[in-house]
Structure formats: C-alpha cells, structure tokens
Amino acid sequence: MIRTVITGSAGRMGSTLVRLTLDAKDLELAGATARPGSPAVGQDAGLAARVGEARVRVSDDLGRTLDAARADVVIDFTGAELSVAHAEACAARGVALVVGSTGFSPAQQAALAGCAKVIPVVAAPNMSVGVNVVFRVAAELARVLGEGFDVEVLEAHHRMKKDAPSGTALRLAEVLTAALGRSRDDLAFARHGNIGARPAKEIGVQTLRGGDVVGEHTVFFYGEGERIELTHRATSRDQFGLGALRAARWVVGRPPGLYDMADVLGFQGTP
Numbered sequence: 001m002i003r004t005v006i007t008g009s010a011g012r013m014g015s016t017l018v019r020l021t022l023d024a025k026d027l028e029l030a031g032a033t034a035r036p037g038s039p040a041v042g043q044d045a046g047l048a049a050r051v052g053e054a055r056v057r058v059s060d061d062l063g064r065t066l067d068a069a070r071a072d073v074v075i076d077f078t079g080a081e082l083s084v085a086h087a088e089a090c091a092a093r094g095v096a097l098v099v100g101s102t103g104f105s106p107a108q109q110a111a112l113a114g115c116a117k118v119i120p121v122v123a124a125p126n127m128s129v130g131v132n133v134v135f136r137v138a139a140e141l142a143r144v145l146g147e148g149f150d151v152e153v154l155e156a157h158h159r160m161k162k163d164a165p166s167g168t169a170l171r172l173a174e175v176l177t178a179a180l181g182r183s184r185d186d187l188a189f190a191r192h193g194n195i196g197a198r199p200a201k202e203i204g205v206q207t208l209r210g211g212d213v214v215g216e217h218t219v220f221f222y223g224e225g226e227r228i229e230l231t232h233r234a235t236s237r238d239q240f241g242l243g244a245l246r247a248a249r250w251v252v253g254r255p256p257g258l259y260d261m262a263d264v265l266g267f268q269g270t271p
C-alpha cells in the first residue's frame with residue numbers, strides 16, 4: 001500500500017482526491033491537511049470532504065502530519081505559493097511529491113526545482129491523460145500545418161479560478177511556440193482597441209471565466225478556406241484526480257528530479 005497524504009483536502013480537487021484515494025486498492029490515505037482555521041481541521045478527512053468516513057483526522061500542519069504518517073507521497077493541489085512551502089516540507093523529510101497547482105511565478109518554479117534536487121516531484125498543470133495527449137497532437141498539427149495557419153488558444157474555467165490564463169493554456173502555448181520555432185514574445189494574451197492586422201507569427205491565448213466550467217481548451221488553426229479546432233472538455237474533476245494518483249504510483253521510489261505527466265505516461269521526447 002502506498003501511504004498517501006492529501007493537502008487542501010477540503011478543496012475542489014482535494015476532496016476529489018480523498019474520495020479517489022479511499023476507492024483505490026493500492027493506496028492508503030495516511031494523512032490530510034487543510035488551511036489553519038478551516039472548519040475541516042480536526043474532522044474525519046472523508047466526512048470533511050463529504051465522501052464517507054476515512055478514519056484520518058485533518059491537520060493544519062503538513063510537517064507534523066508527515067512526521068506522524070510515515071508517508072510515501074504527498075498529493076498537493078493547494079495553489080502555487082502553498083505548494084512551494086509543501087514541497088519544502090516534503091524535501092526536508094524525503095517524501096515524494098505530486099503537484100497539480102498552477103500559476104507558479106518564475107521564482108516559485110525555481111524553488112520547486114530546488115526541492116526536486118532532493119526528492120522526486122511530478123508537477124503538471126493538467127493531470128488528465130486526455131489533455132496530455134492533446135499537447136502532443138497540437139504540436140504535431142502545428143508542425144505539419146506550418147506557417148499558413150493562424151494559431152489561437154481559448155480556455156474557459158469556473159468563476160472561482162484564481163489564475164489566468166490556465167496553466168494548461170500556458171502549456172499549450174509553450175508546446176505550440178516550440179513546435180513552430182517561435183518565442184514567448186509571439187504570445188498575445190489580450191486584444192483591445194485599434195490593434196491593427198494580426199501579425200502572422202502571433203499566437204493568441206484568451207480566457208473565459210464563469211459558472212461551474214471544470215475546464216475547456218481549444219486550439220484553433222485558422223487557414224485560408226479551412227480551419228481545424230482541437231478541443232478538450234473536462235466534465236468532472238475525476239480525470240485530473242485519477243491522473244494524479246497515477247503520478248503518485250509512478251513517482252514513489254524514483255530518483256530526485258522534476259518530472260511531468262509525459263514522463264508518467266511514458267511519452268518519449270518533447271511533444
């Protein structure tokens with residue numbers, strides 16, 4: 001059994017992960033945390049996540065939880081700033097980490113990479129297997145279609161999402177710029193006013209927010225007389241959670257390093 005700790009266990013992804021961990025035959029829920037002052041602290045983690053009894057109390061201190069839980073792996077979907085603090089707690093104790101949080105600044109990214117020199121870390125802005133296949137297909141389409149097509153990325157998420165554009169849209173932009181030999185300077189994150197004609201090398205990355213949208217991403221390839229639209233729609237958080245559990249099984253026992261879902265899924269080379 002892989003002893004698994006879920007941080008932010010009362011959150012949207014955290015409660016999904018508590019349920020999926022309790023359902024998994026090869027994973028044991030060894031600990032759960034929530035924000036200090038959260039009503040979930042001190043409660044049974046399963047009841048706090050509204051998924052049935054788990055016989056694990058929610059704590060507000062990951063360090064103490066790790067010391068008590070003999071954890072093999074932590075799964076963290078709490079947000080960039082906290083994920084760095086959680087990575088430091090894992091690195092200090094030699095516990096493997098799966099990070100699903102998005103919105104890392106370059107400094108936070110560097111701090112996470114520093115922790116990954118000591119422990120194995122899987123970090124990915126989208127843990128769904130389907131989306132990771134879309135990254136590869138998008139790169140292939142960009143390479144084959146080449147310069148004759150205008151490339152645009154559109155994403156939509158629920159009204160509570162804090163970062164924009166989504167980490168998935170940013171990864172799509174990264175994959176597309178690499179495939180087309182372009183740079184970050186070619187990305188256009190907003191358009192407003194008298195902007196003139198679209199530069200040929202521009203890649204637009206646009207954001208919609210509203211309601212309870214779990215996550216939708218489309219890459220448009222606009223050509224002359226035809227267009228291709230590559231869309232992924234998530235209708236439940238379970239696919240992110242199942243991908244995170246797959247990453248947790250994969251990362252335990254690996255050498256220190258910063259890995260992503262392409263490593264977990266066994267994709268060779270960059271998309």
Ligand SMILES: NC(=O)c1ccc[n+]([C@@H]2O[C@H](COP(=O)([O-])OP(=O)(O)OC[C@H]3O[C@@H](n4cnc5c(N)ncnc54)[C@H](OP(=O)(O)O)[C@@H]3O)[C@@H](O)[C@H]2O)c1
Pocket residue numbers: 007008009010011012013014033034035036038060077078079080082099100101102103124125126127128240
């Ligand atoms: N990689 C992927 O596949 C994927 C998929 C979905 C989402 N995400 C990302 O995952 C992150 C979380 O998303 P979400 O929708 O689940 O957000 P969320 O519902 O706000 O969950 C975050 C949870 O962390 C809790 N928290 C705050 N401070 C804490 C602390 N000190 N210790 C432990 N827990 C603490 C929050 O508690 P309070 O609400 O009480 O503050 C909240 O329950 C975001 O960055 C999102 O973009 C990634």
